[in-house]
Amino acid sequence: MIAALAKAAQALPEANGAKYARAAIKAADFVLKEMQTTKGRLLHRYRGEAAIYANLDDYAFLIWGLLDLYETVFDVKYLKAALQLNQTMMRHFWDEDLGGFFFSADDAEALLLRKKEFYDGAIPSGNSIALLCLLRLMHLCGGTELEERALDLARGFVAAGGQPLGHSMLFCSLDYLLGPASEIALLGSMQDVGIIEMLQALRSRFLPNKSVVLVCGEEIREIVPFTKNLVLVEGKIVAYVCTDHVCSLPVTSPKEMMKLFA
Numbered sequence: 001m002i003a004a005l006a007k008a009a010q011a012l013p014e015a016n017g018a019k020y021a022r023a024a025i026k027a028a029d030f031v032l033k034e035m036q037t038t039k040g041r042l043l044h045r046y047r048g049e050a051a052i053y054a055n056l057d058d059y060a061f062l063i064w065g066l067l068d069l070y071e072t073v074f075d076v077k078y079l080k081a082a083l084q085l086n087q088t089m090m091r092h093f094w095d096e097d098l099g100g101f102f103f104s105a106d107d108a109e110a111l112l113l114r115k116k117e118f119y120d121g122a123i124p125s126g127n128s129i130a131l132l133c134l135l136r137l138m139h140l141c142g143g144t145e146l147e148e149r150a151l152d153l154a155r156g157f158v159a160a161g162g163q164p165l166g167h168s169m170l171f172c173s174l175d176y177l178l179g180p181a182s183e184i185a186l187l188g189s190m191q192d193v194g195i196i197e198m199l200q201a202l203r204s205r206f207l208p209n210k211s212v213v214l215v216c217g218e219e220i221r222e223i224v225p226f227t228k229n230l231v232l233v234e235g236k237i238v239a240y241v242c243t244d245h246v247c248s249l250p251v252t253s254p255k256e257m258m259k260l261f262a
Contacts, residue, residue, distance in 0.1 A: 002027050002065030006072040010203045024069050031062060032081055040088055056103050056117075056126035059089040063133040074190060074214035079140070079223060086137055089130065090149060099152040101127050118157060124169035127153065131173040139183050140211045142225050150177065172208070180243050181209040182261070185227050187250075188237035189216045194252070198239055201254035207261060 005024035009017040035043045035050040042054035042062065066082040069075075092105040095116065102114045103126065117125045131153050138146040154177055157170055164171060184202065188195040195214070202212060213220065215227045226247070230240050238250035241260040251257045 002062070003068040006065065006068040009072050010199075021072055024065075025073065025075075028066060028069055028078060028081075040084060041092075042085065042088070053105055053108055055105070055108075056089070056093050056101050056130065057123075059085055059093070060101075060126045060129040060133060063089070063137075064129050067133065067136050071212045074216070076217075076220050076223065079220075082133070083137060083141060083223070086133060086146075090145075094149070099156040101130050101153070118167070118170070119163075120167050120169045127157075128167070128169035128173055131157075131170070132176060135173065135176045135181070136211055139181055140213060140224050176209045179209065182207070182211070183226065183242045184210060184212045184257075185215055185224075185230055185240045185242070185247075186212065186237070187215045187230060187232055187239070190214065192237050194237040198237075198254050198257055201258050205258065205261065 002024050005020045005027065009019075009021035009024060011017070012020065031042075035046055037043065042058055043050040044052040044054045044058055063082045063085050066078045066085070070078040070082065089101070092107065093101040093103075095102055100116050100118070102116050104111060104114055116127070118127050119125055120128055131150060134146055134150040134153065137143075138150055154174060157167070157174070186195055186198055190196070199212075202210075213224050213227060215221065215224075215230060221228045226242060226245070230238075230247070230250075232238055233250050233252060236252050238252050239257045240250055241248045241257060248260055251260070
């Protein structure tokens with residue numbers, strides 16, 4: 001739901017878009033404040049109080065929502081939260097022997113069998129969403145562990161080839177993996193008219209395999225290493241479009257930026 005609200009905020013005109021962005025922020029802030037333990041473990045349900053350790057789907061879907069929310073409002077705390085939750089997910093759900101994520105955590109109630117879901121039914125599987133999140137975080141934040149986990153998870157999906165209709169979200173994630181995928185770094189702030197125009201241009205095209213980062217301040221440069229050496233041009237707001245870890249020359253207008261996706 002957070003992801004859906006964030007996407008609606010990106011797609012709709014300013015007044016309606018802002019309403020959906022506020023709803024996404026309120027939902028995300030509630031979960032992050034009320035449904036985590038003091039050690040950062042996510043909880044499954046809230047009924048006056050939060051309880052029950054979360055399962056894989058809870059982590060994967062929330063990370064998905066936080067990434068879409070970051071790319072809507074560009075508040076770095078949502079990207080940081082996504083990274084932290086992803087680390088917890090890898091620590092407690094990853095199958096070190098065969099790869100892939102178990103549905104239940106390693107310290108959850110003992111079961112006869114820890115199942116591992118890959119099938120995308122009415123709701124995508126936690127593994128399909130986890131793969132997409134790993135790839136998005138890898139492209140933004142780098143790190144060999146994220147890349148290795150994503151590749152191991154993709155290899156574990158080989159058997160899905162015979163049932164494509166039952167693995168639709170998986171194939172979306174694999175399309176992201178196979179590329180080309182782009183990272184767009186915008187240097188400026190959300191108060192800059194030029195930044196707003198660039199975002200509007202990006203959001204007017206269907207570009208599913210992209211990640212967008214707003215470089216405003218030093219904190220985001222630490223979290224997203226490829227932005228550390230990107231600079232403004234003659235004091236103007238600029239965009240860098242990077243594909244396969246190679247960045248374009250900086251461009252200063254939405255038109256120039258969109259030509260790089262032709």
